[in-house]
Amino acid sequence: MPDAVICEPLRTPVGRFGGVFRDVPPQALAATVIRELAARTGLPGQHIDDVLLGQAYPSGEHPAIGRIAALDAGLGVDVPGLQVDRRCGSGLQAVLQACMQVQTGASEVVLAGGAESMSRVEFSAQGMRWGVQGDGVMLADRLVRGRITAGGLEHPVPGGMLETAENLRAEHGISRADQDALAVQSHQRAVAAQGAGRSLRRGDRGGGGAAAHRRAPGGRHR
Numbered sequence: 001m002p003d004a005v006i007c008e009p010l011r012t013p014v015g016r017f018g019g020v021f022r023d024v025p026p027q028a029l030a031a032t033v034i035r036e037l038a039a040r041t042g043l044p045g046q047h048i049d050d051v052l053l054g055q056a057y058p059s060g061e062h063p064a065i066g067r068i069a070a071l072d073a074g075l076g077v078d079v080p081g082l083q084v085d086r087r088c089g090s091g092l093q094a095v096l097q098a099c100m101q102v103q104t105g106a107s108e109v110v111l112a113g114g115a116e117s118m119s120r121v122e123f124s125a126q127g128m129r130w131g132v133q134g135d136g137v138m139l140a141d142r143l144v145r146g147r148i149t150a151g152g153l154e155h156p157v158p159g160g161m162l163e164t165a166e167n168l169r170a171e172h173g174i175s176r177a178d179q180d181a182l183a184v185q186s187h188q189r190a191v192a193a194q195g196a197g198r199s200l201r202r203g204d205r206g207g208g209g210a211a212a213h214r215r216a217p218g219g220r221h222r
Contacts, residue, residue, distance in 0.1 A: 004102040008040060043109070066080075
Protein backbone atom coordinates (compact mmCIF):
# COMPACT_ATOMS: atom_id res chain seq x y z
CA MET A 1 0.00 0.00 0.00
CA PRO A 2 1.48 3.40 -0.95
CA ASP A 3 2.08 6.04 1.70
CA ALA A 4 0.05 9.24 1.80
CA VAL A 5 2.19 12.32 2.42
CA ILE A 6 0.87 15.68 3.61
CA CYS A 7 2.65 18.61 1.99
CA GLU A 8 2.27 22.36 1.52
CA PRO A 9 -0.01 23.04 4.50
CA LEU A 10 -1.64 26.46 4.29
CA ARG A 11 -4.45 28.36 5.98
CA THR A 12 -6.01 31.79 6.22
CA PRO A 13 -5.85 33.85 9.42
CA VAL A 14 -8.58 33.14 11.97
CA GLY A 15 -11.04 35.88 12.85
CA ARG A 16 -13.28 36.17 15.89
CA PHE A 17 -17.05 35.73 15.78
CA GLY A 18 -18.52 38.79 14.08
CA GLY A 19 -15.02 40.10 13.36
CA VAL A 20 -13.12 41.10 10.23
CA PHE A 21 -14.24 38.05 8.22
CA ARG A 22 -17.94 38.21 9.05
CA ASP A 23 -18.83 39.34 5.52
CA VAL A 24 -16.57 36.80 3.79
CA PRO A 25 -18.35 33.55 2.87
CA PRO A 26 -16.54 30.29 3.69
CA GLN A 27 -16.24 29.27 0.06
CA ALA A 28 -14.33 32.50 -0.60
CA LEU A 29 -11.93 31.73 2.24
CA ALA A 30 -11.41 28.21 0.88
CA ALA A 31 -10.96 29.38 -2.70
CA THR A 32 -8.32 31.88 -1.56
CA VAL A 33 -6.29 29.08 0.00
CA ILE A 34 -6.69 26.82 -3.03
CA ARG A 35 -5.52 29.54 -5.42
CA GLU A 36 -2.45 30.19 -3.29
CA LEU A 37 -1.68 26.47 -3.04
CA ALA A 38 -1.83 26.19 -6.82
CA ALA A 39 0.48 29.19 -7.14
CA ARG A 40 3.01 27.90 -4.62
CA THR A 41 3.17 24.37 -5.97
CA GLY A 42 2.71 25.10 -9.66
CA LEU A 43 0.19 22.26 -9.67
CA PRO A 44 -2.24 22.47 -12.60
CA GLY A 45 -5.90 21.75 -11.95
CA GLN A 46 -5.95 18.68 -14.17
CA HIS A 47 -3.53 16.96 -11.77
CA ILE A 48 -5.87 17.35 -8.77
CA ASP A 49 -8.16 14.35 -8.33
CA ASP A 50 -10.46 15.70 -5.63
CA VAL A 51 -11.10 18.58 -3.22
CA LEU A 52 -12.44 17.53 0.19
CA LEU A 53 -13.48 20.22 2.65
CA GLY A 54 -14.95 19.75 6.09
CA GLN A 55 -17.72 22.12 7.15
CA ALA A 56 -20.09 21.82 10.10
CA TYR A 57 -22.56 24.51 9.00
CA PRO A 58 -23.13 24.17 5.25
CA SER A 59 -25.94 25.99 3.48
CA GLY A 60 -27.68 26.13 0.14
CA GLU A 61 -25.45 29.06 -0.83
CA HIS A 62 -22.48 26.72 -1.21
CA PRO A 63 -23.56 23.06 -1.34
CA ALA A 64 -20.68 20.58 -1.52
CA ILE A 65 -18.28 23.37 -0.60
CA GLY A 66 -15.22 21.51 -1.89
CA ARG A 67 -16.67 21.63 -5.39
CA ILE A 68 -17.74 25.28 -5.12
CA ALA A 69 -14.35 26.38 -3.77
CA ALA A 70 -12.53 24.46 -6.49
CA LEU A 71 -14.61 26.14 -9.18
CA ASP A 72 -14.20 29.60 -7.66
CA ALA A 73 -10.45 29.02 -7.37
CA GLY A 74 -10.29 28.36 -11.10
CA LEU A 75 -9.35 24.67 -10.97
CA GLY A 76 -11.81 23.90 -13.76
CA VAL A 77 -15.05 21.95 -14.10
CA ASP A 78 -13.22 18.62 -14.33
CA VAL A 79 -12.05 18.78 -10.70
CA PRO A 80 -14.62 17.22 -8.33
CA GLY A 81 -15.19 18.19 -4.72
CA LEU A 82 -17.35 17.42 -1.73
CA GLN A 83 -18.25 18.45 1.81
CA VAL A 84 -17.60 16.41 4.97
CA ASP A 85 -19.42 16.96 8.27
CA ARG A 86 -18.14 15.37 11.46
CA ARG A 87 -18.94 18.49 13.47
CA CYS A 88 -15.80 19.92 15.12
CA GLY A 89 -13.67 17.18 13.53
CA SER A 90 -14.83 17.90 9.99
CA GLY A 91 -11.57 19.33 8.64
CA LEU A 92 -9.49 16.56 10.16
CA GLN A 93 -11.91 13.96 8.79
CA ALA A 94 -11.48 15.45 5.32
CA VAL A 95 -7.70 15.03 5.59
CA LEU A 96 -8.09 11.46 6.82
CA GLN A 97 -10.42 10.65 3.95
CA ALA A 98 -7.97 12.19 1.48
CA CYS A 99 -5.19 10.00 2.86
CA MET A 100 -7.36 6.90 2.52
CA GLN A 101 -8.18 7.78 -1.09
CA VAL A 102 -4.48 8.03 -1.84
CA GLN A 103 -3.49 4.88 0.04
CA THR A 104 -6.15 2.80 -1.68
CA GLY A 105 -5.11 4.06 -5.10
CA ALA A 106 -8.38 5.87 -5.76
CA SER A 107 -6.57 9.22 -6.04
CA GLU A 108 -3.08 10.57 -6.65
CA VAL A 109 -3.41 14.17 -5.47
CA VAL A 110 -6.13 15.48 -3.16
CA LEU A 111 -6.64 18.90 -1.62
CA ALA A 112 -8.23 18.57 1.82
CA GLY A 113 -8.98 20.73 4.82
CA GLY A 114 -11.83 22.69 6.33
CA ALA A 115 -13.74 25.93 5.83
CA GLU A 116 -16.12 27.57 8.28
CA SER A 117 -17.71 30.92 9.02
CA MET A 118 -19.90 30.81 12.09
CA SER A 119 -20.46 34.54 11.67
CA ARG A 120 -22.47 33.78 8.52
CA VAL A 121 -24.63 30.91 9.78
CA GLU A 122 -28.26 31.70 8.98
CA PHE A 123 -31.52 31.81 10.87
CA SER A 124 -34.09 29.36 9.54
CA ALA A 125 -37.71 28.28 9.92
CA GLN A 126 -39.47 24.99 9.31
CA GLY A 127 -42.88 24.64 7.68
CA MET A 128 -42.94 27.82 5.57
CA ARG A 129 -42.89 26.14 2.17
CA TRP A 130 -46.53 25.04 2.29
CA GLY A 131 -47.97 28.14 3.89
CA VAL A 132 -47.98 29.73 7.33
CA GLN A 133 -50.91 29.67 9.71
CA GLY A 134 -51.61 30.63 13.31
CA ASP A 135 -49.05 32.72 15.15
CA GLY A 136 -46.70 33.16 12.22
CA VAL A 137 -43.09 32.14 11.79
CA MET A 138 -40.47 31.54 14.46
CA LEU A 139 -36.87 31.81 13.27
CA ALA A 140 -34.24 29.54 14.81
CA ASP A 141 -30.51 30.30 14.98
CA ARG A 142 -28.91 27.41 13.08
CA LEU A 143 -25.66 27.96 14.95
CA VAL A 144 -27.41 27.15 18.24
CA ARG A 145 -29.88 24.65 16.85
CA GLY A 146 -27.19 22.48 15.29
CA ARG A 147 -25.46 22.11 18.65
CA ILE A 148 -28.64 21.10 20.43
CA THR A 149 -29.79 18.56 17.84
CA ALA A 150 -26.37 16.95 17.28
CA GLY A 151 -27.29 14.07 19.61
CA GLY A 152 -30.37 13.06 17.67
CA LEU A 153 -33.68 12.13 19.31
CA GLU A 154 -32.32 9.68 21.86
CA HIS A 155 -29.09 11.36 22.93
CA PRO A 156 -29.75 15.06 23.58
CA VAL A 157 -26.78 17.29 24.31
CA PRO A 158 -27.85 19.84 26.95
CA GLY A 159 -26.19 23.16 26.26
CA GLY A 160 -24.85 21.99 22.93
CA MET A 161 -21.73 20.20 21.72
CA LEU A 162 -19.49 23.08 22.75
CA GLU A 163 -19.87 22.06 26.40
CA THR A 164 -18.66 18.51 25.78
CA ALA A 165 -14.99 19.29 26.34
CA GLU A 166 -15.71 21.12 29.58
CA ASN A 167 -17.95 18.30 30.78
CA LEU A 168 -15.24 15.72 30.07
CA ARG A 169 -12.63 17.86 31.80
CA ALA A 170 -14.75 17.98 34.95
CA GLU A 171 -15.70 14.31 34.79
CA HIS A 172 -12.12 13.08 34.44
CA GLY A 173 -10.46 15.72 36.62
CA ILE A 174 -8.24 17.14 33.88
CA SER A 175 -6.44 20.21 35.21
CA ARG A 176 -5.30 23.25 33.24
CA ALA A 177 -1.72 22.21 33.97
CA ASP A 178 -2.39 18.82 32.37
CA GLN A 179 -3.86 20.50 29.30
CA ASP A 180 -0.87 22.84 28.98
CA ALA A 181 1.54 19.90 29.36
CA LEU A 182 -0.25 18.05 26.55
CA ALA A 183 -0.05 21.13 24.32
CA VAL A 184 3.70 21.46 24.95
CA GLN A 185 4.22 17.75 24.27
CA SER A 186 2.31 18.07 20.99
CA HIS A 187 4.56 20.92 19.83
CA GLN A 188 7.67 19.01 20.90
CA ARG A 189 6.58 16.00 18.89
CA ALA A 190 5.87 18.18 15.86
CA VAL A 191 9.34 19.76 16.02
CA ALA A 192 10.94 16.32 16.45
CA ALA A 193 9.03 14.99 13.44
CA GLN A 194 10.15 17.97 11.35
CA GLY A 195 13.76 17.47 12.42
CA ALA A 196 13.62 13.80 11.51
CA GLY A 197 12.12 14.55 8.09
CA ARG A 198 8.78 12.92 8.90
CA SER A 199 6.79 16.18 8.63
CA LEU A 200 7.12 19.27 6.48
CA ARG A 201 7.91 22.64 8.03
CA ARG A 202 5.85 25.60 7.02
CA GLY A 203 7.19 26.91 3.75
CA ASP A 204 8.66 23.57 2.64
CA ARG A 205 7.49 22.51 -0.78
CA GLY A 206 6.06 19.19 -1.75
CA GLY A 207 4.91 18.08 -5.16
CA GLY A 208 1.19 18.22 -4.54
CA GLY A 209 -1.73 19.71 -2.72
CA ALA A 210 -2.81 20.45 0.78
CA ALA A 211 -3.57 16.96 1.94
CA ALA A 212 -2.39 13.81 0.28
CA HIS A 213 -0.20 12.58 -2.54
CA ARG A 214 0.94 9.07 -3.25
CA ARG A 215 4.44 8.02 -2.18
CA ALA A 216 5.72 4.86 -3.76
CA PRO A 217 7.48 2.34 -1.47
CA GLY A 218 11.01 3.59 -0.88
CA GLY A 219 10.26 6.99 -2.40
CA ARG A 220 9.43 10.30 -0.78
CA HIS A 221 7.24 12.52 -2.87
CA ARG A 222 3.70 13.66 -2.84
